Amino acid sequence: MKFASYTLIAAAILGLSACKQQTPAGTEAASAPVADTSASGDTVKIGLAAPLTGNIAHLGKDVEYGAQMAIEEVNAEGGLDVDGAKKKVVLVSEDDQADPKNATTVAQRFVDQKIAGVIGHLTSGTSIPASKIYSDAGIPQISPSATALAYTAQGFKTTFRLTANDGQQGLVLAQYAVAKLNAKKIAIIDDRTAYGQGLADEFEKAAKAAGAEIVKREFTTNQETDFNAILTNIKGAKPDLIFYGGMDAQSAPLKKQSKKLGLTAVVMGADGTKSPEFLKLAGVDAEGTFGSSAGQSVDQMPGGKEFKEKFKTKFGVDVQVYAPYSYDATKLMLSAMKQAGSANPAKYLPVLSKIQHQGLTGPIAFDEKGDVKNAAVGVYSVKNGQWELAEMVGGAK
Template sequence: MQLRIKLVPLAIALAFAGAASAQTVIKIGHVAPLSGTSAHLGKDNENGAKMAVEELNAKGFMLNGKKVTLQLLLEDDAADPKQGPAVAQKLVDAKVNGVIGHLNSGTTVPASRVYHDAGIPQISPSATTPQYTKQGFKSAFRVVANDNKLGGTLGRYAVEKLGAKRIAVIDDRSAYGQGVADQFIKGAKGKSKAVQIVGKEFTNPNATDFTAILTSIKGKKPDLIFFGGMDSVAGPMLKQMKALGIDAKFMGGDGICTPKLALLAGDAIGENRVTCAEAGGVKGAQEKVMADFVSRYKAKYKADVQIYAPYVYDAVMVMAKAMQTANSAEPTKYLPVLQKIKHQGVTGMIQFDNFGDIKDGSLTLYTYKGGAKTKMEVVQ
């Protein structure tokens, strides 16, 4: 009897010790494709998250006067819309305090409902489909401009600056690819009634042979081809365009706008032939801040930033700032703060509108010269 009496307080003490220990760890989930054709972009995003968490922990992350440790839970959704919700549920079950991700629009949208239903804040650093923030989920945010701005700006630029009149459009049937292509068409046609969309074709995110659709397009003599999709498809497509003798200009959104596109396309990248845009961009004094980040990233990972590592970094910092301002990592307590946050990040000032979209989101236009991605201008 005496033995049992002594054991009960011990069990209670251990239980309380475990609970106290659990309170000192704040879990943040990060999701991106770490396998498949977009794995290089997913790794770039993951590195941005790691950088932010490591820096915050090194400085000593405090909540309500107590030091806590941020723990990053890394997951792979393989850019698969079916895998997105499954990974999201895994993070919910792990009781994460917030989520950074996903990378692709096609996985971000279905996963967002899982996080919303669980009351967990989610910040995407790269999903651009307008659908994501138009669902009415108060838990959903993004730190880049959406496809309405991205595609529309590219459409207007194609007509106004590149003089495109006969345009062919190809998309990869993903939520992102279709969305940015549709907005591109609206932007181009809205700029001039003389613009003709001479062909609309589609492929898929894993395709490697585009002979049939490119042969069809060639006969329609376009002066510009717009592709809604990723660099892993755009690179081989450019090679096959060259092989077929198609000398049209080539344009795409942030999915193709990577240093790797030049490697995938080889000499088919041409000089000033390709124009693309990233959702985001800095100018003026902010350029030095971004340059410093890029330098630190390269020193740490021995690799160049692909696209969105700085935006992932800022997304983590914004979430952490909301927690500290609220003096709590409990989603119900820091979510209202996140909705009203104002944070000067690497990528510029971050504030969200009533939908969770970034206010005054910018775009950066690029081309390729000498096989290198080359910045042209930042527009807002």
Template sequence: MNRRNLVFALALAALCVNAPSYGADPEIVKIGFAGPLTGPVARVGKDLQYGAQLALDEENAKNPTIGGKPVKFVLDVQDDQADPRMAIQAAQKLVDDGVVGVIGHYNSGCSIPASAVYHTADVAMITPGSTNPALTQQGFANVFRTMGNDGVGGVIAGRFAVEQLKAKRIGIIDDRTAFGQGLADAFAKGAKEANGNVVDREFTNDKAVDFRAILTTLKEKNVDMIFFGGLDEQGAMLVKQMRSLGMQTQLFGAGALKSNAFLQIAGTSGEGTRDLEPGPALDKLPSAQDFAKRYKARFNQDVELYAPFAYDAALAMIKAVHEANSLDRAKIVAALPKVTVTGVTGKIEFDPHGDLIKPPYTLFEVQQGQWKSLRTVGGNGV
């Protein structure tokens, strides 16, 4: 090879080395998801999983890059079975898998212990469903959520029951979980602030199916409203048994009754049930209606409950990764407090504790077999 050809070959080789590798396989970026994928609330867990997955799918369609290199976001899915012990195991598995952040968990009783695992590993977590105030009061900089907490929502519900729904004699039932008990405590506080009359408080557990003894006690005390701190399937069984005992008492919940499962189980017994849900009136938001169409096209099923909140959590996590411009976990945690995104449920931005700023809450009622939004309180106007 002559000198001229040698110089040309070396120049060409240097050009190839420094040229962008457009055809290179993207680097896999794992975002964890943890929730109940088996057991009584598995349908809610799958709904949350699908919401997060849709956000990742749509981001990947944009051919994202981090630090100038192509990446592909992949959801690492773990089942916590709605069991705190399994939640810790699922959290450790995600940490060991090298995820850069986690969407989850659903149950507050799972999110609280799991958050300690993520905190130790400097992994950001955004829960789309855990509303117990204690979760974000631990002083962990890595913990966030995309819906209002029960310390606000439960109090609003209690005041609303007295001031707007005109309840005179209130009975409270909770399922003794971190979610149900915390919610009932907040409701009782709000009712008291509004000078309401809570005449009795009863307890069950999250596996119970027979509430007739509790209901008989409340019936004898002539309650005109029962507030239930628990999940939708139990709430549906509760209202059916109320009607079978001849009780025309209002059933009121906050944050977990509004679902397709409640409607299917409760049937005509559920008519008139009210639930104050975290979030805006999704049934009236064009963004939510468009999301529901995309969701059904992708997964061939309707949104069950909290998929929009998981979608928004994933949007916020992805935005944090881009803002950090790094896959370093600590940098992503540091980026999240500054993230602002407009998602399906509205504007997502966090206060210093990791809670939503100005979270909205919407009152729903079962009318002719469907959940209908009646009124939204709070929120940031989005």
């Protein structure tokens, strides 16, 4: 009996050891208990929420790595000078799996841990429900990538974003499709997420206003990879252009399948499509696809080349889309804390809302909703296997 008891105890200890999460250097395991307040002791804890697993984990890791780079640079300079002391900044990463329900669980966990501020979430569908929880707790949230109009339309003083919204992207893409690509008949597909559907709605509205006819409007899910039935249905309408509201994990197979079915329509996506991963997934069939950037692309940013090289050296992967924005979001949040002299959200939030910050992505300031001012939208096309800028609209002058 004693031997059996000891065996069970040993097994339990081994099991607990095996369950410890492995995280990148400078980050903290998501499940680790946090007893400190946001700036107690000698640390300031910043939360990062994104899909770190699943079919868009490459985008989630992109924003995590961008935030990690910013934090490591601040720590290398001696830490953050707040509340009368130099404090180390710690990144606490959580995987929301791009799922709205998981996102609210993650948000509540950050609140319970008294996180000083949150970078994220990645998608609009997770950012919107989580924002209510952060607002109720008074914790600032800066999304480097959520584009849905609803995200900043709720009146929360804690909600900010660094990219152009769906209204801006949809307008620029639709006008380009009609005026520059001569698309008179357009088919639209979306993934029914807050991002994909919202973007498709804005694109449709702007395309109609520009004089195009919407010949088909279809929808799928953000997990689907077989679009043959939808594309076959669309083929009979003979569209000049197919617009997809969703991410690269779906737009790539959609593009490949459209070519296989013999569709001659141009395929256009938005910022969720314009990524190195799309080029990898679509291969030679990527040629001729259009996408957008909800802000300056890293290649257009002053200092972007050096950022890309440092990022690749450090993490062994290329910048996807949003790493420069999560980098800036983190630096911006820490700058507001430094200017306020405190990591207490109640003290640095007023500074954050009025901040003027020169970032990698350009000059940053927020309007009364928390949207970044002077957001740019770039239209890109795939030529010779690479994304090339076709048109840039807006941005700080």
